[in-house]
Amino acid sequence: MPIGSITRGTTGTNRLRRIDRWIAQLPAVRHSSAPLVVDLGYGASATTTLELHQRLGRVRAETEVIGIEIDPARVKLASASVKPGVSFRLGGFEVPLPPGRLATVIRALNVLRQYDESAVLDAWKIMVSRLEPGGVLVEGTCNEVGRVASWVDVTAEGPQTLTISLRLADLEKPSIVAERLPKVLIHRNVPGEKIHTFLLDLDRHWQLNSPLSVYGPSQRWIATAQGLASDGWPVLGTRSRWKLGELTVAWEAIAPNGFAW
Numbered sequence: 001m002p003i004g005s006i007t008r009g010t011t012g013t014n015r016l017r018r019i020d021r022w023i024a025q026l027p028a029v030r031h032s033s034a035p036l037v038v039d040l041g042y043g044a045s046a047t048t049t050l051e052l053h054q055r056l057g058r059v060r061a062e063t064e065v066i067g068i069e070i071d072p073a074r075v076k077l078a079s080a081s082v083k084p085g086v087s088f089r090l091g092g093f094e095v096p097l098p099p100g101r102l103a104t105v106i107r108a109l110n111v112l113r114q115y116d117e118s119a120v121l122d123a124w125k126i127m128v129s130r131l132e133p134g135g136v137l138v139e140g141t142c143n144e145v146g147r148v149a150s151w152v153d154v155t156a157e158g159p160q161t162l163t164i165s166l167r168l169a170d171l172e173k174p175s176i177v178a179e180r181l182p183k184v185l186i187h188r189n190v191p192g193e194k195i196h197t198f199l200l201d202l203d204r205h206w207q208l209n210s211p212l213s214v215y216g217p218s219q220r221w222i223a224t225a226q227g228l229a230s231d232g233w234p235v236l237g238t239r240s241r242w243k244l245g246e247l248t249v250a251w252e253a254i255a256p257n258g259f260a261w
Contacts, residue, residue: 002070003126004041004092007114009074011043013051015146016109018165019138020055021244022151028104028136029056035063035104038095040127041111042067046078046088052107053086068095093123095130102132108139109151112183120184121261124154131156141180148180152251158261159184161236162195163248168217174206174224174247175199188256195254201228202247218243 029035037056039049049067056063067088069075078088089096095106106127112120127137133156140151140163147167153160162185164177178189178199185195205227212220225242229235234250241248 002090002092002096003094004070004111004123005115006071007041007043007111009044009071010110010144011045011047012144012146013047015142015144016048016051016107017055017146018142018149018244018246019107019109019140019151020052022163022165022246023052023105023107023138024056024059026105026136028134029060029063031134032060032104032132035060036097036101036132037063037065038097038103038106038130039065039067040093040095040106040108042069042074042078042088043110044074044077046081046086048109049078049088050081050086057085066097068092093126095127097130102135103130104132104135106131106135106137108137110141112139113141113186115183117183117187120182124159128154128156140182141186143180148177150177150181150185152182152184159251159255161248161251162254163246165247166245168221168245171206171217174202184256184259185254193257195256198233198249198254201231201233205231218245221245221247 039052042049049065053065064085067078068091070092072090075088075090112123137154138151142149150164152162166174189196205224209220209223212223222239222242225235225247234253236248
């Protein structure tokens with residue numbers, strides 16, 4: 001039996017483009033001999049699965065994408081969109097795959113958001129068990145139009161990083177992402193938790209670098225990332241990622257109090 005519960009199924013064109021862009025640059029995708037990527041919980045239509053295949057195909061033409069949904073009606077509807085390299089099947093966190101295959105990447109966006117926080121760790125571990133060596137689970141949340149997003153990269157060794165990705169134009173405060181943190185963090189944005197301190201510092205550096213807005217929001221964001229790094233936050237990546245509105249930080253810097261893999 002599929003593991004999990006039927007969720008709302010909200011989806012939309014280009015909603016997950018920021019996450020797709022992230023997945024496309026992952027070493028797991030770039031170096032896999034035959035990339036198999038799962039879109040877990042794709043929702044009421046096949047849109048996000050088809051977009052994921054199209055975007056990854058620009059990097060690795062041989063990429064196969066499987067959309068997995070726990071709602072049989074959604075699987076039946078999406079099956080009309082099957083094409084070379086794209087298929088759909090019924091399932092949940094157990095991630096049913098073809099015999100002998102493991103996933104290179106599992107993308108699970110806006111799925112665990114609708115569960116209790118207590119369910120996150122078990123779901124992560126089940127999904128990670130379906131990854132090939134070096135594979136990555138990308139799990140997180142975004143808003144309805146995909147302009148505010150955050151996700152955690154999880155491997156067999158546990159969570160590795162938190163990435164936030166924002167539309168910088170007209171951005172007032174980056175802590176707007178607090179509303180779209182992954183389930184494991186969304187209730188931890190309170191004094192005493194590391195994610196709370198991180199978001200305060202993120203807002204502070206964004207404000208300190210406001211004069212750079214005359215050169216464009218990307219320059220302001222790059223300076224914000226550099227400022228956080230100077231303060232000792234383990235900020236990862238380079239200017240090429242920061243200018244996209246992304247910022248990645250090592251998991252241990254923002255992990256919830258008491259978290260253990």
